[in-house]
Amino acid sequence: MLDIRNLNARVEETEILRNLSLRIKPGEVHAIMGPNGAGKSTLGNVLSGRPGYEATSGEVEFNGKNLLDMGIEERAREGLFLAFQYPVEIPGVSNMEFLKASVDARRKHLGLPELSSFDFMKIARETSKRVSLDAAFLKRGVNEGFSGGEKKRNEILQMMLLEPSLCILDETDSGLDIDALQVVAAGVNSMRSAERSFIVVTHYQRLLDFIIPDYVHVLAGGRIVKSGGKELALELEAKGYAWLEDEVA
Amino acid sequence: MSETSPQDFKHLALSLAGAQDSAPWLDSLRFTGTEQWLEAQWPGRRTELWKYTPLASLQRGQFASWGSAQAYTLAEHALLSLDAIRLVFVNGQFDAQASAGDVAGVVRFSKADAAQQALIEARLGKIVDTKRHLFASLSNAWTQDGVLVHVPKNTKLELPIYIVHVSTPEATPATANHRVLVVLEESAQAEIIEHFISDEQAQNGFVNSLTEIQVGANAHLSHYRMNLEEEHIIHIGGVHINLASNAQYLGFTLSEGSQLKRIDYQICHKGKGAHAGLNGVYLPRNEHLLDYHTNVEHEAPHCTTSEVFRGIIADSARAVFNGRIHIHPDAQKTLAELSNKNLLTSDKAEVDTKPELEIYADDVKCAHGATVSQLDQTSMFYLRSRGLCEKQARTMLSFGFINELLQDLPQQAVREHLHRHLTQLFDKDHFAS
Numbered sequence: 001m002l003d004i005r006n007l008n009a010r011v012e013e014t015e016i017l018r019n020l021s022l023r024i025k026p027g028e029v030h031a032i033m034g035p036n037g038a039g040k041s042t043l044g045n046v047l048s049g050r051p052g053y054e055a056t057s058g059e060v061e062f063n064g065k066n067l068l069d070m071g072i073e074e075r076a077r078e079g080l081f082l083a084f085q086y087p088v089e090i091p092g093v094s095n096m097e098f099l100k101a102s103v104d105a106r107r108k109h110l111g112l113p114e115l116s117s118f119d120f121m122k123i124a125r126e127t128s129k130r131v132s133l134d135a136a137f138l139k140r141g142v143n144e145g146f147s148g149g150e151k152k153r154n155e156i157l158q159m160m161l162l163e164p165s166l167c168i169l170d171e172t173d174s175g176l177d178i179d180a181l182q183v184v185a186a187g188v189n190s191m192r193s194a195e196r197s198f199i200v201v202t203h204y205q206r207l208l209d210f211i212i213p214d215y216v217h218v219l220a221g222g223r224i225v226k227s228g229g230k231e232l233a234l235e236l237e238a239k240g241y242a243w244l245e246d247e248v249a
Numbered sequence: 250m251s252e253t254s255p256q257d258f259k260h261l262a263l264s265l266a267g268a269q270d271s272a273p274w275l276d277s278l279r280f281t282g283t284e285q286w287l288e289a290q291w292p293g294r295r296t297e298l299w300k301y302t303p304l305a306s307l308q309r310g311q312f313a314s315w316g317s318a319q320a321y322t323l324a325e326h327a328l329l330s331l332d333a334i335r336l337v338f339v340n341g342q343f344d345a346q347a348s349a350g351d352v353a354g355v356v357r358f359s360k361a362d363a364a365q366q367a368l369i370e371a372r373l374g375k376i377v378d379t380k381r382h383l384f385a386s387l388s389n390a391w392t393q394d395g396v397l398v399h400v401p402k403n404t405k406l407e408l409p410i411y412i413v414h415v416s417t418p419e420a421t422p423a424t425a426n427h428r429v430l431v432v433l434e435e436s437a438q439a440e441i442i443e444h445f446i447s448d449e450q451a452q453n454g455f456v457n458s459l460t461e462i463q464v465g466a467n468a469h470l471s472h473y474r475m476n477l478e479e480e481h482i483i484h485i486g487g488v489h490i491n492l493a494s495n496a497q498y499l500g501f502t503l504s505e506g507s508q509l510k511r512i513d514y515q516i517c518h519k520g521k522g523a524h525a526g527l528n529g530v531y532l533p534r535n536e537h538l539l540d541y542h543t544n545v546e547h548e549a550p551h552c553t554t555s556e557v558f559r560g561i562i563a564d565s566a567r568a569v570f571n572g573r574i575h576i577h578p579d580a581q582k583t584l585a586e587l588s589n590k591n592l593l594t595s596d597k598a599e600v601d602t603k604p605e606l607e608i609y610a611d612d613v614k615c616a617h618g619a620t621v622s623q624l625d626q627t628s629m630f631y632l633r634s635r636g637l638c639e640k641q642a643r644t645m646l647s648f649g650f651i652n653e654l655l656q657d658l659p660q661q662a663v664r665e666h667l668h669r670h671l672t673q674l675f676d677k678d679h680f681a682s
């Protein structure tokens with residue numbers, strides 16, 4: 001699914017990711033934890049092609065293709081999805097029109113027929129119900145005036161509609177109340193399948209009680225310093241990150 | 250010396266006035282207008298109100314004849330689908346066949362009864378300040394017909410008044426004078442939609458339009474004005490509004506570019522507690538020149554003004570926005586806000602924006618601001634990360650920029666019409682490059 005080999009990347013002029021390697025097979029869920037400023041969001045941004053985030057060396061293979069050669073929209077159409085840590089507000093652009101345009105683009109890429117507006121609206125309404133977002137949010141501007149939690153649920157809604165093959169969730173749990181956390185987790189779990197993989201970036205072990213990962217990685221200082229099973233998250237919760245830095249050093 | 254002297258249009262305009270036959274009761278207005286037109290200085294680069302807007306295309310235009318009623322075919326959906334009292338003018342001539350509906354108080358000047366004539370005589374040309382507005386003098390000089398909307402005290406017009414002005418192809422460059430007078434008496438209510446369009450084939454034409462509005466005490470007017478004529482039409486227009494105490498005026502205006510468009514809005518708060526809301530959108534492209542001048546005079550206390558204008562300037566087009574708010578010494582407790590935001594979608598696009606605040610009262614709250622920017626990069630990335638191509642993302646963002654002013658329009662027919670019309674316009678790329 002995804003094979004990152006010795007990736008180095010910089011933001012503006014600063015080297016952030018250093019020799020990072022990570023392999024994800026279809027159907028796997030990988031959690032990434034790590035201190036603030038470690039480079040977790042940077043990894044998501046580099047993978048999704050955000051301008052300003054430049055891979056300086058290394059390789060990334062996504063479903064057998066060279067990911068770093070693809071444009072932003074091409075990656076998305078190929079099935080890569082990043083749920084933003086800070087979703088963007090775009091007033092004046094209707095959420096429904098935005099969602100339809102993105103689903104149209106993905107379907108076209110897959111050689112599927114375009115959905116009629118009516119069919120799409122029906123699907124969008126049903127899906128928004130599944131993430132407990134009132135259908136009224138579909139008519140508003142993209143994330144316009146949404147609360148923090150509503151924005152996160154809108155990200156999950158997009159993910160469900162786009163049916164990506166690789167979903168990167170960047171702190172989708174932060175800012176969610178307990179009910180919303182369960183809603184989001186249920187949404188993610190309902191999408192788990194043998195063909196779809198997830199990278200779940202989080203600071204809290206709590207999320208991993210709901211979305212049970214196959215692997216947990218610790219990202220610190222721009223590289224993966226430790227990997228393990230889901231128990232690692234509990235250990236981190238108990239001990240913090242300092243012991244790891246000692247171990248690495 | 251260039252071959253066209255600056256006198257050309259001025260004199261052609263006078264002969265055009267001479268070529269009209271009009272009702273004698275309008276003579277004095279026409280006479281005064283003609284006199285002022287003759288005396289006025291032709292605007293040049295040193296004329297403050299016309300500094301950024303040269304009238305060269307008007308000079309070149311050779312507008313030597315009046316428009317005539319031509320057969321025309323409009324594109325499907327060119328008009329609003331709306332249950333309304335509809336008055337249609339073609340090249341300035343009334344088109345009875347295309348018009349529909351009837352209501353007491355709404356009448357063309359040429360059909361006005363004695364009382365209505367008296368009302369027109371008393372108000373027409375009195376709301377506009379012709380000293381500041383040269384083309385209002387011309388409109389006076391050219392007054393032959395027009396529309397009176399008179400709503401008596403405590404009356405609400407149930408249907409909107411929909412006034413359409415169509416420019417169609419003519420053999421020679423033609424001129425149209427478009428005049429509206431609105432008088433809402435105390436506690437009256439009405440909704441008026443002015444819609445200017447042109448046949449795609451229309452060649453050089455000049456539209457001079459003037460709308461004067463008196464909103465009486467506690468009266469309420471909703472007013473839409475769309476200037477959608479294409480390429481070859483020159484439009485110089487003015488909307489002049491007087492507000493009595495506790496009157497409310499809610500205006501929306503949208504202009505597409507053409508070789509020259511200049512629209513003036515003048516709002517005077519005459520009585521205390523009045524409110525004016527004015528939102529506007531301008532969309533010049535190609536080589537268009539589009540100029541909005543707005544001026545709000547706060548003469549009375551406790552009045553409020555909220556004004557928001559947004560423009561997207563594409564290709565090699567130029568826009569001018571000048572928004573003045575003038576708070577007189579007596580206008581204490583004024584609340585006034587003016588915002589102007591511009592988006593340039595090409596390196597060659599230009600905008601001159603100038604908000605002006607003049608405050609002579611001490612207990613007021615005023616805010617104004619103007620910005621010129623490009624599309625937000627983070628938003629671009631967000632849209633593209635969902636699979637939209639760059640062009641689609643640009644189109645969506647620039648449409649969103651003006652849609653903020655369109656999406657909440659209370660009149661559904663206008664909202665839907667503009668949404669459809671502008672979606673087509675934006676698909677043509679100008680506003681997405």
Ligand SMILES: Nc1ncnc2c1ncn2[C@@H]1O[C@H](COP(=O)(O)OP(=O)(O)OP(=O)(O)O)[C@@H](O)[C@H]1O
Pocket residue numbers: 011012014016034035036037038039040041042043052085
């Ligand atoms: N656009 C940018 N410009 C400059 N520096 C940046 C930019 N984006 C990230 N950085 C820097 O890169 C480093 C890694 O940031 P990143 O956002 O990837 O951390 P993170 O692991 O996601 O942290 P958090 O847990 O706080 O979300 C930080 O030092 C940050 O300041």
Ligand SMILES: [Mg+2]
Pocket residue numbers: 040041042085170171
């Ligand atoms: Mg982060």
